[in-house]
Amino acid sequence: MPEDKAFKNEVLRLAGSEALTCIQCGTCSASCPTANLMNPSIRRLIKLCLEGRKDEALHNETLWLCTSCLLCTVRCPRGIRPKAVVSALKEIAGREEKKSKDASYEELFVKQIEQNGRIAELPLTAEFLFVFPQGMVSSMQMGLELLPKGKIGIEIDRIRGRDEVKRIIEELRG
Amino acid sequence: MPIGVYVCHCGLNIAGVLNMEELKRFAESLPDVTVARDLQFSCSDIGQEQIQKDIAEFKLDRVVVAACSPRLHEPTFRRAISKAGLNPYMLEMANIREQCSWVHMDQPAMATEKAKDLIRMGVAKAALLRPLEPESIPVSKYVLVIGGGVAGIAAALDMADAGLHVFLVERRPTIGGYMALLTDVFPTNDCSICVLGPKMSEVFNHPDITLFTYSEVLGVEGSVGNFTVSVIKRARYVDEKLCKGCINECAGVCPVEVPSEYDFGIGKRKAIYIAYPQAVPLAATIDPKACIGCGRCEQACPAQAVRLEQEPEDIKLNVGAIIVATGWQPFDASRKEEYGFGRYRDVITTLQMERMLNASGPTKGDVVAPSTGRIADSIAFLQCVGSRDATVGNPYCSRICCMASLKNAQLVKEKYPETDITIYYIDIRACGEGYEEFYLRAQKLGINFVRSRVSRIEEVDGRLFLIFEDTQTAEIKRVHHDMAVLSVGLEPEKNAEVLGNLLGLSRRPDRFFEIAHPKMRPVEAHIDGVFIAGCASGPKEIPISIAQGSAAAAKAIKLLHKGTLELEPTSAYVDPDKCIKCKLCVDICPKKAISVKSPAYVDEAACKGCGSCAAACPVDAINMRFFSDEQILAQVRAATFEKKESPLIVAFLCNWCSYGAADLAGTSRIQYPTNARNIRVMCSARVDPSFVLEALRRGADGVLIAGCRIGECHYRDGNYQALQRVQVLKGVLEKIGLNPGRVKIVWCAASEGEIYAKDLREFIAELKAMGPVGTELKKLKNNRNEGEA
Numbered sequence: 001m002p003e004d005k006a007f008k009n010e011v012l013r014l015a016g017s018e019a020l021t022c023i024q025c026g027t028c029s030a031s032c033p034t035a036n037l038m039n040p041s042i043r044r045l046i047k048l049c050l051e052g053r054k055d056e057a058l059h060n061e062t063l064w065l066c067t068s069c070l071l072c073t074v075r076c077p078r079g080i081r082p083k084a085v086v087s088a089l090k091e092i093a094g095r096e097e098k099k100s101k102d103a104s105y106e107e108l109f110v111k112q113i114e115q116n117g118r119i120a121e122l123p124l125t126a127e128f129l130f131v132f133p134q135g136m137v138s139s140m141q142m143g144l145e146l147l148p149k150g151k152i153g154i155e156i157d158r159i160r161g162r163d164e165v166k167r168i169i170e171e172l173r174g
Numbered sequence: 175m176p177i178g179v180y181v182c183h184c185g186l187n188i189a190g191v192l193n194m195e196e197l198k199r200f201a202e203s204l205p206d207v208t209v210a211r212d213l214q215f216s217c218s219d220i221g222q223e224q225i226q227k228d229i230a231e232f233k234l235d236r237v238v239v240a241a242c243s244p245r246l247h248e249p250t251f252r253r254a255i256s257k258a259g260l261n262p263y264m265l266e267m268a269n270i271r272e273q274c275s276w277v278h279m280d281q282p283a284m285a286t287e288k289a290k291d292l293i294r295m296g297v298a299k300a301a302l303l304r305p306l307e308p309e310s311i312p313v314s315k316y317v318l319v320i321g322g323g324v325a326g327i328a329a330a331l332d333m334a335d336a337g338l339h340v341f342l343v344e345r346r347p348t349i350g351g352y353m354a355l356l357t358d359v360f361p362t363n364d365c366s367i368c369v370l371g372p373k374m375s376e377v378f379n380h381p382d383i384t385l386f387t388y389s390e391v392l393g394v395e396g397s398v399g400n401f402t403v404s405v406i407k408r409a410r411y412v413d414e415k416l417c418k419g420c421i422n423e424c425a426g427v428c429p430v431e432v433p434s435e436y437d438f439g440i441g442k443r444k445a446i447y448i449a450y451p452q453a454v455p456l457a458a459t460i461d462p463k464a465c466i467g468c469g470r471c472e473q474a475c476p477a478q479a480v481r482l483e484q485e486p487e488d489i490k491l492n493v494g495a496i497i498v499a500t501g502w503q504p505f506d507a508s509r510k511e512e513y514g515f516g517r518y519r520d521v522i523t524t525l526q527m528e529r530m531l532n533a534s535g536p537t538k539g540d541v542v543a544p545s546t547g548r549i550a551d552s553i554a555f556l557q558c559v560g561s562r563d564a565t566v567g568n569p570y571c572s573r574i575c576c577m578a579s580l581k582n583a584q585l586v587k588e589k590y591p592e593t594d595i596t597i598y599y600i601d602i603r604a605c606g607e608g609y610e611e612f613y614l615r616a617q618k619l620g621i622n623f624v625r626s627r628v629s630r631i632e633e634v635d636g637r638l639f640l641i642f643e644d645t646q647t648a649e650i651k652r653v654h655h656d657m658a659v660l661s662v663g664l665e666p667e668k669n670a671e672v673l674g675n676l677l678g679l680s681r682r683p684d685r686f687f688e689i690a691h692p693k694m695r696p697v698e699a700h701i702d703g704v705f706i707a708g709c710a711s712g713p714k715e716i717p718i719s720i721a722q723g724s725a726a727a728a729k730a731i732k733l734l735h736k737g738t739l740e741l742e743p744t745s746a747y748v749d750p751d752k753c754i755k756c757k758l759c760v761d762i763c764p765k766k767a768i769s770v771k772s773p774a775y776v777d778e779a780a781c782k783g784c785g786s787c788a789a790a791c792p793v794d795a796i797n798m799r800f801f802s803d804e805q806i807l808a809q810v811r812a813a814t815f816e817k818k819e820s821p822l823i824v825a826f827l828c829n830w831c832s833y834g835a836a837d838l839a840g841t842s843r844i845q846y847p848t849n850a851r852n853i854r855v856m857c858s859a860r861v862d863p864s865f866v867l868e869a870l871r872r873g874a875d876g877v878l879i880a881g882c883r884i885g886e887c888h889y890r891d892g893n894y895q896a897l898q899r900v901q902v903l904k905g906v907l908e909k910i911g912l913n914p915g916r917v918k919i920v921w922c923a924a925s926e927g928e929i930y931a932k933d934l935r936e937f938i939a940e941l942k943a944m945g946p947v948g949t950e951l952k953k954l955k956n957n958r959n960e961g962e963a
Contacts, residue, residue, distance in 0.1 A: 026642060026643030026644070029650060030642045075565065
């Protein structure tokens with residue numbers, strides 16, 4: 001695949017040019033609490049960005065598994081911020097509307113917050129299952145376990161000051 | 175004052191472009207010029223004889239040679255005129271070859287006009303030359319070596335053998351440094367103390383070495399050739415001369431036991447102790463922090479050497495040179511909390527491993543896991559702990575840790591073939607004679623290599639687990655080892671910081687002492703007469719430390735062996751009546767040559783003549799003996815006497831890099847326009863803002879200042895000072911109403927002739943766009959008038 005220089009430069013602009021100094025030591029991946037679910041690892045993700053392999057860098061679950069714990073950033077011996085690279089990729093993916101199931105979930109999550117100021121589990125799950133019908137069976141199972149324990153909100157609560165929440169989100173979207 | 179001017183043809187090198195007859199006639203017309211001649215080759219014997227004959231015949235007292243670069247033949251002509259009885263400093267050269275005929279080959283008429291200006295500038299400066307006498311000062315043939323590690327030992331022995339007398343000052347109670355504590359050393363795995371021990375006793379027994387152990391340097395005054403050093407010899411509470419070194423008698427009865435710093439915490443020693451059996455001098459020391467003063471050792475000592483009432487001694491030394499060999503200290507591994515050093519007993523450092531492997535160490539050579547005391551079945555070596563790590567502020571490679579781990583892994587494997595050994599590394603750096611082969615040997619012995627930087631170590635139920643990503647298989651793993659050895663990096667010795675300040679040594683961003691030039695002057699400090707050897711200037715392996723010790727010794731011998739030192743008479747001097755004691759000069763002097771003892775005083779032995787102080791002095795109380803304010807101003811006025819160029823540029827080039835670059839542009843025949851009139855100064859920091867203002871006032875359209883590239887100044891940081899002054903000056907120009915772009919500062923290395931030419935071309939284009947100097951003032955005036963109307 002040809003190197004996408006514009007993509008690489010955009011990642012560096014957003015995440016900081018320190019990423020150029022990566023020595024592929026793996027400290028970030030081995031520090032990551034969700035590393036065993038990730039493929040590619042954070043280390044490989046940085047390499048993909050540096051090689052301008054845009055499709056591979058954007059089309060993966062790794063981005064959406066990051067919990068922003070920042071251990072990678074604290075430990076990186078080169079002072080790179082791997083978390084910032086992930087955020088940059090999320091931003092680019094969002095801009096280009098590259099949808100994955102986790103991205104859609106995040107979007108619906110934010111939409112609900114924007115509307116109601118908080119989330120209600122059942123409507124959110126229902127809406128999400130429209131986008132991701134494959135998850136129906138497993139969600140049902142979990143839902144049936146959680147429902148009797150009162151862990152799932154059925155009604156939509158609305159908070160006061162929703163306008164303010166809306167304004168904050170708008171501001172963040174720039 | 176009769177001046178002789180000699181215009182050189184240099185075969186056709188100059189005469190092929192410039193009109194020699196015109197230049198000669200022009201020179202004759204200048205004030206004070208008694209005789210002007212054109213010579214075929216002025217540097218030849220015939221040419222030199224002609225100059226000498228004229229000196230005698232016309233009673234010339236100064237000479238201008240318009241020929242090649244002064245960097246080439248200034249010494250030749252200085253010798254020639256001094257043979258004819260003139261002071262060698264009564265010579266000025268006009269560079270009409272490298273900076274004129276060779277770079278303006280296709281514009282002979284303009285080049286001839288430029289050459290006339292260069293000659294006029296040369297004559298103007300020559301008229302103000304003063305005879306200078308190189309001063310010769312007696313120097314001490316004693317040398318101080320600070321630090322008794324392997325580099326200091328090598329330096330001390332070489333100098334003492336060559337006939338200098340050496341004072342060796344060591345902070346610890348024994349010399350030998352870290353090398354004395356190591357087990358076998360790479361790449362030949364020979365015993366460290368077996369090769370160092372004999373050198374240590376040679377130092378002790380050498381008639382020309384005076385050894386001060388347990389001593390520290392507290393003060394340094396003076397300059398090259400004559401330093402006065404104050405040293406404190408701390409009380410060791412034992413008479414060094416009486417102690418026989420039997421140690422068992424006194425230490426056997428001592429009731430206090432503390433961790434031994436020579437075993438890095440894994441061994442113990444008593445309050446009265448000898449660091450290790452091969453210590454030099456072999457004399458006990460009482461640790462005042464541990465001693466409870468019970469006096470049992472005093473009673474037990476058969477030689478009656480214990481002196482509990484001993485006082486520290488103050489010693490004054492006079493030396494001609496100082497060698498700094500203060501070495502390094504290991505990175506504190508507990509700073510990397512994720513590795514658990516200090517919390518997990520089985521996590522140790524390289525140095526603890528060295529002591530374990532050492533037959534005279536605390537485990538007598540057994541490699542045991544500290545928590546169990548049993549031989550370890552599997553050992554992990556973790557590379558780059560405290561090196562190549564921005565999170566602890568050490569981005570540099572410590573250079574020796576890869577090899578040290580390869581070596582320790584081999585030693586363990588040879589001793590315990592069943593032990594499983596893994597080295598976790600980012601890159602294996604095995605660059606040295608026989609080093610790559612050493613790496614091969616380790617691989618053949620069956621040592622495992624995993625390309626990974628371990629992220630953290632966990633201890634679960636007393637078992638260590640390493641968590642890492644094997645970057646070659648892209649797997650995240652959690653693996654058990656009985657023991658983890660942290661390959662700690664090298665840091666500059668903390669105790670040497672004060673000493674560095676006393677001597678005025680500068681530090682690199684990595685905090686090690688900076689050498690005068692990163693390639694060409696590897697063992698010299700910025701301060702004359704001070705040399706740096708071994709790890710004080712950065713991590714180094716043993717052979718290089720020894721080579722540096724010997725190199726520093728050779729430099730000191732070269733400096734002192736004659737017993738006298740000739741000083742270049744080009745230093746700064748202070749007019750005591752003008753000095754206001756503001757101390758600005760003290761802070762900026764890169765050689766620490768100025769002190770303010772009401773008024774400021776320049777130590778001419780230390781001054782290298784960069785002239786930054788003269789440019790900085792707010793009341794013009796400092797001037798230079800060579801490149802004086804008056805001489806440079808005379809050159810500026812001569813350059814702007816007749817404005818033949820548009821734009822006309824007055825350029826100040828530093829002697830080392832940019833003047834060299836302009837010369838190189840000439841030897842490379844790079845062609846550029848004739849607009850600039852170059853003035854040579856020792857450093858870009860010499861350029862006093864008043865020179866620039868004078869040039870602009872007299873009609874120059876722009877002033878160019880060129881210095882060495884940032885970070886490469888031959889006087890440490892003169893170019894930064896020049897930059898700072900130019901920035902202030904730009905503000906001043908703006909206030910006056912002149913375009914601040916009329917003064918420009920550029921950097922070029924001596925190898926960058928093309929860059930010099932490019933910078934000049936760009937500046938010419940910028941100045942053309944601005945129009946002649948003063949255009950902006952007229953515009954300003956018109957605007958104002960319009961505003962009033």
